[in-house]
Amino acid sequence: MINSNGSSTRECAGVERLAEANLPTEVGVFRIVAFKSRLDGEEFPVLVKGELDAETPTLVRIHSQCLTGDVFQSLKCDCGKQLEQAMKRIQEEGRGVIVYQQQEGCHSDSKPTFANMSAVLTYSNNWACAGCG
């Protein structure tokens, strides 16, 4: 369970939770949570909306960082738009997760989108494993 009950770092499913904070955005208020992979040491932020549990289907987007698209709104790709749309859909839904992978993956054919979200749902549920709350 992802929540904010003030307890210290929890470890769960290969990732370590480092820190979190509220993040007000133009779209709405999210929680931003910093995780560190215990496999490769990669640190990555995750945007979380609502309370998550292993039983309820959850919108999940794995977004690969694209500096030019996400930050500078480049028109060479639609990464920034996709990220914005993901945030809006999660805001509408009232719950969801955006995992922001900090590896430039803009031009990867295998970049997950909402279309194959069910495939990453299992991953999300492990990551948010109910035993950790």
Ligand SMILES: [Zn+2]
């Ligand atoms: Zn891009």
